Every structure is written in C-alpha cells, then in structure tokens.
Amino acid sequence: MTRYSALSLLRGALNGHRDWPQAWRNPALKGSYDAVIVGGGGHGLATAYYLARQHGMRNIAVLEKGWLGGGNTGRNTAVSRSNYFYPESTRFFDHSLRLYEGLGRELNFNIMLSQQGIIGLASSRHELETYRRWVTAMQLQPVDAELLTRDQVAARVPLLNMSRRARYPVYGAFMQKRGAISRHDAVAWGYARAADALGVDIIQHCEVTGIDIAGGAVCGLRTTQGTVRSDKVALAVAGHSSVLAAMAGLRLPIESQALQAMVTEPVKPCFDHIVISPAVHCYLSQSDRGEFVIGGGTDMYPSYGQRGSLRGTEAVLGAVVELYPALSRLRLMRQWAGIVDISPDTSPIIGKTPVTGLYLSTGWGTGGYKAIPAGGETLAWTMAEDRPHELIEPFGLDRFASGRLIDEGAASGVAH
Amino acid sequence: MKPTIQRLPHARVDLSTPIEFSFDGRRYTGYAGDTLASALLANGVDVVGRSFKFHRPRGIFAAGPEETGAFVQLGAGARGEPNARATLVPLYPGLSACGQNAWPSVRRDLWGVLDRFRALLPAAFYYKTFQWPSWHFWEPLVRRAAGLGRAPTAPDPQWYVKENAHAEVVVVGAGRSGLRAALEASAGGRDRVLLIDEQEFPGGSLLASPDPADRAWLDETLATLAARDNVTLLTRTTVNGYYDHNVLAALERCTDHLGPAAPATQPRQRLWRLFAGRVVLATGALERPLVFPDNDRPGIMLASALCEYALRYGIVPGAELALYSNNDSAWRRALALTAHGVPVAHIVDVRREVDDALRQAAARAGIVQHLGHAVVETRGDPALHGITLQALAPDGSGLLASRKNLSCDVLALAGGWTPTVHLYSQAGGRLHWREADSCFVPAGCAQAVTVVGRAVGDFGERLNTEPLWVTPGVASNRQWVDFQYDVTAADIELAVRENYRSVEHLKRYTTAGMSIDQGKTSNVNALGLLAGLSGRPVPEVGTTRFRPPYHPATLGAFGGLETGSLYQPFQRLPAHESHLALGAALEDYGAWQRPAYYPRHGEREAEAVTREVRAVREAAGLLDYSPLGKLEVRGRDARGFLNRIYVNNLLTLRPGFARYGLVLNEAGIVMDDGVVVCLAEDHFLLHTTSGGATAVREHLEECLQCEWTGLDVIVTDVTTAWATVMLSGPAARSVLSAVPTDLDLDREAFPHMQFRTGHFAGVPCRVLRASFTGEVSFELSVPAGYGRAAWEALLAAGRGHGLLPFGLEALMVLRTEKGYLHVGTDTDGTTMPQDLGWGRAIERQEADFIGRRSLDLAVGRDPERRQFTGLEPLDPAARLSDGAHVLTPDGSASAGYVTSACYSPTLGRTVALGLVAGARSRRGEVVKAWFAGETVPVRLVAPAFYDPEGARLDD
Amino acid sequence: MMRIECPCCGLRSEDEFRCGGESHIARPAEPASVDDETWAAYLYLRENPKGVHFERWHHRYGCGQWFNVARDLVSHELVAVYPMGAGKPQLDRGERA
Amino acid sequence: MTELAWQDPLRGGAVARDGFRLAAAEDLTLVRLQLSAADPGAASRAEAALGAALPATGGVVEGSGCRVAGRAPGDWLLIAGGGETASLVQTLKSALAGCTAAVTPATDGQVALRLTGPARERVLARGTTLDLGRLAPGQCAATRFAGVPVLLVPEAEAMLLLACRSLAVYLRDWCDAASADCC
C-alpha cells in the first residue's frame, strides 16, 4: 500500500499523478473463505479489516451487491457522538468515538473528523429535565457532556431563533464537545483500502441470494457470482437484514424504513456546530464544502424504496426554517434516502444468531455510522472467538425474549 | 469589458421599458423581458463569477437552469440570496447583484492564486494529507475556502405558502410539445389540465425562434388554452420532484420578478403539491459542452445559450462567433443565427464527415468550416479572444501536427443533447442509452407518465452526434468536465486509476455533478469519459442517481405558512383570556398552552409557585384542568373491554364510583394512568393524562378494530367538549358551595373517589372527587363554552376563602409532596407496574390485560429493577435537582435517578421522587445522589412525604 | 407521497394516515400459557419482506378506521386494500421475495 | 341561579377580506351520533327519529330539522339550526333507549367555521391535500386541514369546516395568513 502523505502528493504533482495505485483490487470470487462478510458498508468493511488486522485472518471476503460504501454508510449525515443514557450504550459508543479519533491515521486515510461539538436543544421544561438526567448519566461514566444555558446556546448558534414566543422556544441544551462529523465516504474507502491491503477480497456487484445451512450451521452462500463456501458468515446489510435473515430461515425484530437526508447549496461557513432539535425532529451541520447537511426522522412506514416522501422532506425543512429563519432563502440542492433497519428499542442487534457460524450486525437504524469502528472491531472479535465481545453482549438477539430492551429513545428522548 | 450591444429587431424584450440595475457596484441598463444574464451580456460584462475550487473566472455559459458559472449574490441583507443564477433572475428595477466567492471582486480575485497550485490539489487530495499534525489543525483553513455565496443572517422577511392541486393531466414543460399535449388533453373539456413551465413565459424553445410562423402558432395556442376553463397554466414554476403515486412538487416564484417592489401581501414563492392522474413530461433537452483545454473561459458558452441570447434577447454577444460542434443541430442553428443577423464566422466540428446539404448551406452563408478538428487551446484575458485548432487523427486517438489559430470572442459549444429525464428517472422510469444520439432516453416507467418532444429524444431533426468525451493528445488537467466544482478530465482519469470506477464512486471521489447544477451539463460527459477509460460501454457504466429537486428549491417554501405561531398548533384553553388577564406565564404542555404559574408583580417563578402551593394547602386553589383526557366508553362489552386495557380489576367498579388505573402497552411498559369512572353498568368515563388523551383513544380504537373486533363498544372522545377545573384545598367545598348547584356536596354524600352529575350555576356539570394534590379536590367539568364563565365564577366565589389560581408548576410541587406519580416524568420507557408497587394487585388480578404477559419475562422479575421511591436529603436544606443520579454503593455507577425534586414549602425541606434499583426493599437506606459534581446524601423513603395516611382527603 | 385508497373515504394522500405495521399477527389467545420465545415473537418478529407486505393503516385524519393494505415495499404500489379481519388476498402477481 | 355566559370559540374573531371570509357559524348546533355495529337494531330506530336514511361515510342527507353528515362508519354529525340541540338529543336518546348508542351534544366540543368568498377554495387548497373539486354539496369529507383533523361540509357558496374547539383560534389565524393575498 502506497502511503498517503503530503510528500506523496507532492510527488504526484510532479508526475501528473500518474503513479497512484488502486485503492483496492477487483479480485475474483474464490470458492471458499475462512470468513465471509455480506455487505460492503462501513460495518462489513470494518469487520473484515479488524478480522485481518487483529485476528490474523487473511482469507476473508466482503460481498457487496452494489458499489462498496453505497448503502447507508454512503448516504448518512455522518454524525458521531457517544451521548447515550444507558451505560451499555455509552460504553460501546464512546469506544467507537475514541476509535474514530484515531481512525484517519490508523487507516492512513483522512476521514476529516471534525469535532465541532453536538448541541441538543431543549424546547420545554420536560426536555430540560430529561437532559439533566441524561447529562448526569454520561458524566458518571465518565463521558464528556454538559448543559448549556439559553445564553450559551445563543452565543454558539447565532442563527438560532431565540424568541421566547417561538412555538418551541429554547430552554437550554446539552452539549457533547467531542461530537463530530466526518467524511462518510472516506470511512468506507479507508477501511476498504486498508482491508484490501491486508489481503481481504472485496467483491463488488456480488449479491448474496441464498445461505446454505447444514445441521444448524452455516456452510456457504449463493451469490450472483457463484457459490462460496465458508463456515463463518456475518450479515452486515443494514436495511436488508430481514431479507438476508430470511435466507437463513430467521425472522428478525426489524422493520425497514426510509430515512431521508438533504443538502443545501453551499454557502460560506456560518454554522459551527451540529445542532439537533428532538422537538421538531431535525438536525443540521455545515460541511467543509459549505453545504448544510440536514436530517430528520424516518418516513414511519416500511419501505425499501430509498426515495423518501415529499412529506418527510417538508417536515424536516419546515423545522429548519422555523429554527433558523435566516436560512429560509437558502436552497435545497439534493434530497435522498437510505433504508434503515429499525429495531423495537432502536438499539443495535449484534452478535451471534441461532444458526451456528452466522453472525449479525443490524438494528443500527438511524445511528450506526458512529458505531462503525467499534461495531467492526467487536463483531470481528465475536466471529474470531465465537462468543460475544463484552461490549456488545447486551445487544444480542436474545434480549427480546428476556425483555431486556435498551430503549434509548424512551430514556433520553433522543433515539440513535 | 465590451461596449453595450444593440439589440436585434426580433428581440423579445421591451425596448421601450429600460431597467436600471447594478452589478458589483456598477450601474447598467437592460430591458423588461431580460434576465440578469442577458442584460449583463448585453452590457458586455464578461466575468460574472468564480469557480468553487480554483476560483477560475466564469462568464455566462447557459441561458437556463443548467448555468455553471454565473452565480451571483442577489440583493443584500435579510432579502439577500446567495448563488442566484443570473440566467434565471428576471430583470427588475432596482436589481442589485454582486459577484461571489471572490475577494475583492470576481474580476480581480486574489483567491485565484489557488489555480497555480492545481497540480497539488487533484481530485480528493484531502483524503491523502492534512493528517500532520492533525486534521483538527488544518480544518479551519480549509473551511475558510468553503461555500459560494453568503447566507443572510437575519430572518427572511417574506412569506411562502403551499398549495395542493389535483388534475387529471399534468403537463410539465410548455414548449411546443408540452403545448401540444395540453391542447390534446384539454380538448374534451372535462379533464382538468395543469400546464407548467419554469420560464417567465410559456413557449420553451419556441421563444428563441424568430420565425413568424412559430410565433403565430405560439400566440394562437396560448389563446386557445386560455379560453379553456379546464386548463390552468403556471409559469415561473419549476417541477422539482416526481414522487410515488404520481404526486409531483413544483416551486412557483410568485414575486421574485418584481424585486423590491414585490407586495408584502403576496407570497414570495409557492410550493405546489400536484396530484396527477397522468403526467406528460415535455421538459425538452439540455445541451452538453465539449471537453477540451481551457474550455471554461468566459466567452465560451453553450450553443443553445448563444441561440437564446441572440434569437430571443436580440443580443449579439461578440464580434466573431465560432461554433464547436459534434452534431448536425449546431449547423442548423448556425444557419438560423446567420440568417437572423448574427453571423457565425466558423464552425469547428470534430466529425470528418457532415451532411452535404448542411455543408453547402453553411458555405453559402459564408461560414468557414473546420471538419475533423478539435479545439486544443483557448486564449483570453480572461475573456476569450482566440482559439487554436488541431486536426484529429483519423482513428480519434490523437491529434495531427498542424495547428490553426482563429480569432473569436464567442465560442459556442454543441456537444450533443441530453433529454431532460430527471423527473422521469425520479418517477422510477428506466433509461436507455441511444447510441446514435449519445444520450439517455426514457424506456419505461410503472407510473402513469408519458414523455414527449425532445425529452423523449424526439429532436425533430437528425443529429448524427459523434461524441468526443475528451480531447486526445493534449493535457487532460486543463479540460473541464464539471465547471462548477473544477473537475477536469485528469481528475476522472485519476479516479479510474485508483479504481473508483463505479460511476457513483467517481462522482463522490471527484465531486463531478455534486455542485449546484447537479451535473446537468457535465454528467453525461463524465460518464462517457469513464466508459472510455474503463473500457465499458456507457450503458454498463450507467448514470448516477437522479434526485429531487430538479432545480434547487428555496427552503422557506417547504415550510410554507407553517412558521412562527402557525408552526404547529397550540390548543387553547376555554379560559385562555382569563389566564392572560391574571398575568399567567403560559407554556407548552403537550401542545396545550397552559399557565405554568401566575406571577404577581415583581415575583419570581419560585415565589409564585410557593404562594400558590400554600394557597392550596391552607385555603384553596383553582387549576385549569381542561386538557385532562376524557373518553366515554359504552356498550354491553365496555366493562370487559376496559378490563383488558387497564391493569386494574374493573369488574367490580360500581356506578358513581371511580378507580385509579394504569394502562400498559403490550411490552408491559406503563403508558398512561388516570381515573376510571363508572357512569352506568355499561357506560364509563376514562380520565387520561392530558398528554395521553389521543394516544389512549387511538389505543382503544386499535384494539377494537384490529384485535377484538365485534365487541359492542363505542368510544367517544369528549376531552374538548368539557372544560375542567380542579378546585382543591381545605376550603374547596366552601368555595364550590358558594356557587348555586344542585349537587349534594356533603362529605358523606359525596366522598372521595366518587362521581356526580348535576348543575353548576345553571349549566350541566360533571364532578369527580379525586385528588392529585392531596387536598380535597373537585374536578368539575362544564360544557366547554361555559368554561371561561365557570372559571370566573369560581374565582369570584373563592375570593372570600383565600382561593388563588394555581399553575402546573405548583401542581407538580403539590403532587411531589404527596408522592403522586406523574407518568412520563416519574416513569420512563422501562417502567412496569410492579416498579410502582402494583405487583401484588396484579397477582390478585385474574384476567389477562394488555402487557401482562410481558411482565413475566426475565426483565420483569429482575430484583435490580428501578423502582419508584421517595428520596429525602439528610440535610433538609440541601438542594437536590431532578436528573441527579443515585450512585451504587461503591459509588462507581448509577443505580437510578431523581425524577422529580422540589423544595416543599409545606414541609420546609427538599423532597424528591425517583426510580432507584431495588428501592422498595431498601427503605431507610442512605444513598448518595450525584449532580453536577456534587454529592448529596439522601434517604430512600416511601413516596409520600405529606399526609401519608391521606387524612386530608376525607376531610 | 403516497395516495392510499381508504375503503370508507376513497383516495387520500399519505399525510392523513398512519401505518400500523405488519398485519395478520395473531395475539396468542392465552398469553399466560405461551413461552417467552413465542411471546417475544408475537411482540417483535416481523416479515419485513422486500416485496409485497401485508400491513395495516389507520385513517387517522379521516374516518378513523383501520384497514389492511398489500403494498410493494419497493415501488410502494398498493396491490390490494381490504378490510380488517379479512384474510390475506390472493395476489395474481405473486409475492416477490 | 346565575346564568353563565357562553363563549364563542373564536372569541368574536373572524377573517373578512374581499375574497375570503371566515366566521363562526353561530346559527348551528351540533350533535354527534354513534351507533354500535354490534347492535343492528339501532340504525333503523335512529333513522325513524331523524326522518332520513343514515348516509354512508362521506354522505350528507337532510333529516327533519337537521343535516346528517356521515363522518365515519357508525358515526354521524348532526348539524341543526340554533336551539335544536336539547330536543334533538332528547328525541334521539329516547328513540335509542336500550341500544348501544352515543348521542353526544357537540356544540361545545367542536367549532363550526363558515368559509365564504370566491377565494375560499384557494385557502382550502392550501390547507388540505383533499381533491376539493370532487367534493360537492351532498357530500362531506373528514380530512386533514392545516395539520389538524376537520370535517368539511360544502354548502351553497360556502364551506363549513368543523374542528375541535380548542383549535378554533389557531384555525382562524391559519386561514387569515393563508388568505393574505386574497384581498
């Protein structure tokens, strides 16, 4: 792997950038692998990378039905944070954030992690109560979190509608200063390049169409590029989890829904944080290119349509205009959607399944981008050891029969 | 800068109405009917903008939404608008615009120095560097260069509205084919036809035809359509999105063309939701540029733009015009231009062979022809004054040696047509690559849509397009593909070299097509190039995905009217005005605007709340309780039904009696609580929390319609039909007695947890004796229309008894003192009834109820469950905040938290409620509560601080 | 934005409705007598097919009725609308996986 | 006995523009009638009392002394002239004695707004996705308007909009804003 650096860039400048190698190969699918990961999104690629890097497995394939990173990893609003209520969640997500903090260098790929800080607005007394409870829970971990007063919010977010007569006036906020946005594509590409360099076969345009099981154990996969044998298979296919699980005879506690996001035309920087308002369901940040990246809630019905409804767009943009009346004259440049895998408690489902050798990483819903490094690392560990990594033990599929749901939305008012 | 140019006689502008405007501080004159772009062009302004990355000078390139460089900052202040396309801004008096993304100006932009470092800054260079010392260090510098124009900083003073329209036929595009489609669809007179065009005037490309026959046809057609009642024409309206089930979204610019003169009574823009039976897309086609060195120079424009400016606006934008083409349509247009007084000097065509008839006609028109040639260099300062040509090798792989220099100040590019299939593709339509015209055309869609005219590749002429995706034999890093984001052919080569070969990877790696034109003119060139470089045919490469909006759309329009007080409705209390008159601090409680407290002059919240609490404890208080959910349930199966909904046993509840109850969801989580009143054997009144009224009603309905169908049960929501007050305190009975009523208020006749109906001051009333304060309370309801009067009457009646109005914050203190649970505050998304002390009662309950089975899952039996408890700081003066966490014995983790906490004016100490692990068996234990770095020792106690025996209730 | 044919009110737009998720999930007749897995399956396990989905909708802003819809989750095409309580309709186009 | 004053839900507010007017329809009183589907006898008794066949959902018929609007299956809104409530409620209650039926006075819980003027269609089209062109007299529609549930009942040259009383002022304000350009 040619190292990327300012120097190599300079060398490139001198020779017309003619010598850059491929970021990853286009290998042919082999007949068998020690482990196969279905889904070339952030989670799949990271899992492969950590299997190779930390567990010395080299005969691994990632099978991706489209182009790598083209799933939710390639279409999300790229917010990372670890402000969760339950310790199980905070531990996991803070580990992930810490991995993110060193990821650019680890992968030798600048993921442009921008720790602008995430601010969550409280629009009622009740929300402020919830935040007090939540921030305290985090501080106890300890994970950085603080409460902001109205004035502190106004100073940090000058474009915010601070009218006391607003329909949802600002009562205060929580803030996690380490909250970040980063370049989502870079995360997928960085992991892909690093995994490829360790020998992982990333097979694009290879759709898994069947899962072969014998004696309760997985033994292979059928794909549009042929069959492949393996006794360790992980499903990391986000919104398509139910489809793949059905191939293994499993039903999942998952509903697939469209989640939209959108960007405005780029304007000069004028917004320095990630700001979320649970009351009106929208959040936004300004990217380093200048466009506002905007997100909101899901379309609230099952869908594999990857389009998003007009109604959803209106709801999110209406909220933006209400909160930031000066942004009203900006223009929406593009709107899109991804299909997210919503679990009943909106927490991830990661770990083993009733089928031996079949592992699952799903339920990331609207918030699994931030989990990519830790999700990959812990799933790799789980596959290598065939028992759940301690960080993900509470997030197993078995929690539904025991009722031990981890409902962040219900506890903190803010889901993933 | 060139001198002002005279208009040709066929110009569709009103020469008798000159309009003054300014650009970058200089004043100019244009005419009514001009766009800012045409007026700038006519005034010889050549540099209008700067590109995004390298700050290359940009002139006017197109005449429509596909513009790639002429973006300006329009207006200033709160009405300012960044990134306005000069080509789409109709000229109006007082128009003032500035160049953007440049310092000090677009003509002399010092940021232009970045262009010198182009070699260091190839596509995606940032992924490869900036890691030392850290991205954190570099980001602020990079960020400074971001963005194009500036966002306003003050609220938008104009307004927007959304409107819904239904039509059997929606025709998008009012060019010749759209007009024909509208004529046809409206002929029967029955179907509602909506004809929509984004331009100021209908006509599409006909507007640029000086041919009298075309003009006559247009006038006649418009007159015919205008005479038909069933036709609506919307101009200045861009259809931006094509969604499921033939729903489209369109943005109408209602008053932008009036500039500062726009009347405040009119909305600025209007977002249309169009519900169509059938859609006809007649959206025309966009022209592509050719890719060659320095093809981004001001003075180089699309041939379609040249035609538009010359033939519609009557502007000859230069002295020496050259056309650079790869298809026949450019030749026909060169002839038309020449015929209408806009002589074309040269045609350069990459093709070695061109139709003889065209060549002869061009020769007759005096146009010099350069076949089989490519433009390999352009010169200018910065605006174009000359180009260099070289012959293409016959196999297309390179160039022949000989070079030709031509002088020209306008070079019009005709690189082929791209049908405007954006909406079709959004609708789910498939596209087919038509090799002969090098373009994608519609190829089938599940929605009811047809495509006509140029949008379907029906160009009305043979094009014989021969693509040249990149100019061979010359440096590719000066050949622009995406003009806005400065993506060159070399960037695309780099992406392919590094294996970003999927068209979607290519887009994201190079940013081609990601700028504000969304690649309208560049996408096909980029993928043509990609196909060549990766040795795949174009259809295999495919397109990137088309997404709404077709053209960027103002955010404000998506909000419409629903901003400020109309953003989301507040429900208003019947006695709203009385509360205002009492000086109430109104706040949002579950979408009702309710008094939080009633501050007296100079009083702070805590003082007012204390005063109100004292009044209730010592005399009486009056709370507007109207939002209390009230659901009537009746029918032969009502009792049995409710018994499955509530945790309680309701089989034994007798008429006139009331019982406190809990509602769970099927996961066993507490969803709501309230009082169930039995009005008659088969008739019940459910009181729910104010916030839960709708949810509980819908829960009941869902159970009845989906789960237990066929039950004889009727549910009636009467929440807003009855205004309710809570009259509470030792003097409550005396106050109520002071108002004429036929109710027997005597303690024995009307005990706690019973219900009566009767009359209050002559109007029907319903009264429940239940208490959320711990004092004797009457929850009195009258028909909502009498709500305000009843409130006033009680206030007046209470004057001699020390009655005060009290708000919800005092109620929260009162119920916390009493240890009464508030669902949603003292419960969270994990709370089950056993956590609230209902375990025994449930064991005794025989019947199944919703959520019951879930209580038996492992989680429900966990001894470490967080249970509802009282908490009392050891130091009575210690302050305790809600949100404080109770620590585990070793102090390492949270064992629960404080859900409600307040200073109790009644007890003179801090009291609190919370959810703490195993709390019910830990009464008396001292634990630590932690908040904001401070620890407070607190004792776990029963959740009842005040009058735990409830003696005061039976007073 | 979808348009949904309410059996009572006719064709209305999506913003009047609320989706209640998969339909035809039978509540165990005697919850107390089923094991934890069965109960959890009732509560949480869903088909979630990438194809025709049988689901129920509530005409929240209209007649307030619940009804069943067979809808293609990719195209969002409404393949059938039928009342609560009725069985899954036979679809001639067949269920796609 | 003191007589309490009845307050009009709009607090006297109205919208009066050249093209559009909105006011509370104070001449009307409302009664909600619900019948249980499990009680088949109830409908014919109600019909006898009302002197009209109960319309299906979305239909409006003229009964004796009131209009009957089909809001939902088993659910009708009776729209009567002023002062009719008590007698109407009484008539129905006695006709339906012993049946599972709810006869609920609704004048207090609801507000009836009457929209008139040539621009009323436009104002309505700004608030609802309903196809108003297909809503003729003799019909009614329960729909969503300005984000909240309403019942629309067309009248000659007017539209009756019925909604929850607590939303009356909001709806007035909304219509006022939506008609700002309808002067």
Ligand SMILES: Cc1cc2nc3c(=O)[nH]c(=O)nc-3n(C[C@H](O)[C@H](O)[C@H](O)COP(=O)(O)OP(=O)(O)OC[C@H]3O[C@@H](n4cnc5c(N)ncnc54)[C@H](O)[C@@H]3O)c2cc1C
């Ligand atoms: C609009 C939007 C905004 C979001 N914002 C945030 C945010 O701000 N912060 C955050 O933390 N999270 C966010 N998320 C969630 C986050 O994007 C996802 O949780 C995360 O990307 C999931 O990663 P993944 O690798 O599991 O899935 P994906 O990236 O979706 O990868 C799954 C891959 O599996 C492939 N696949 C599917 N079926 C098959 C098959 N049969 N064979 C082979 N391959 C298959 C898919 O093509 C896909 O590439 C957002 C999501 C969306 C849609």
Ligand SMILES: NC(=O)c1ccc[n+]([C@@H]2O[C@H](COP(=O)([O-])OP(=O)(O)OC[C@H]3O[C@@H](n4cnc5c(N)ncnc54)[C@H](O)[C@@H]3O)[C@@H](O)[C@H]2O)c1
């Ligand atoms: N090649 C030429 O220049 C030329 C010239 C004259 C006539 N013609 C012929 O005339 C016919 C006219 O072509 P046409 O009618 O297909 O195209 P057109 O270009 O004349 O009209 C398309 C219209 O659609 C509008 N439009 C595009 N997208 C829109 C959107 N999203 N929302 C609203 N409006 C939108 C455009 O502004 C334009 O007014 C063709 O059949 C062609 O044979 C061609």
Ligand SMILES: Cc1cc2nc3c(=O)[nH]c(=O)nc-3n(C[C@H](O)[C@H](O)[C@H](O)COP(=O)(O)O)c2cc1C
């Ligand atoms: C954080 C983020 C920023 C984006 N910025 C832009 C942008 O500046 N311009 C653009 O055209 N698209 C932008 N996109 C959207 C992508 O073009 C694309 O729509 C998205 O990745 C989904 O892919 P699809 O539309 O091809 O399905 C952005 C996407 C994300 C996730």
Ligand SMILES: [Zn+2]
């Ligand atoms: Zn309906």
